[in-house]
Amino acid sequence: MSKQKKRVVAAMFLLVFAVALVFSSVFIISHAHHNCTEDHCETCVALHICQNLLQNLAGGLKAAAIFAAPLLLLCALLLGSERLFYGKSLIINKIRLNI
Numbered sequence: 001m002s003k004q005k006k007r008v009v010a011a012m013f014l015l016v017f018a019v020a021l022v023f024s025s026v027f028i029i030s031h032a033h034h035n036c037t038e039d040h041c042e043t044c045v046a047l048h049i050c051q052n053l054l055q056n057l058a059g060g061l062k063a064a065a066i067f068a069a070p071l072l073l074l075c076a077l078l079l080g081s082e083r084l085f086y087g088k089s090l091i092i093n094k095i096r097l098n099i
């Protein structure tokens with residue numbers, strides 16, 4: 001898969017994620033004071049589906065944060081150590097000695 005297609009797929013996933021998050025939240029907020037009078041209420045079923053969706057998305061974000069945080073910290077440490085060790089060389093600073 002080319003880089004452009006990966007970006008499009010990632011953008012589509014992000015869009016679906018954002019739409020699901022926003023519309024589920026709006027539905028729950030708009031039906032917060034729902035008075036249920038039926039045994040098999042479709043509104044209550046939809047509310048439970050939205051609630052489960054938000055909980056699953058939050059769980060996924062939590063898991064992603066747990067796995068991404070050490071990785072980002074490791075990358076920051078590696079980049080920092082690279083600059084610490086290699087940032088002061090004559091070649092990187094483009095200083096010529098044979099003038």
Ligand SMILES: [Zn+2]
Nearest residue numbers: 036041043044
């Ligand atoms: Zn109901």
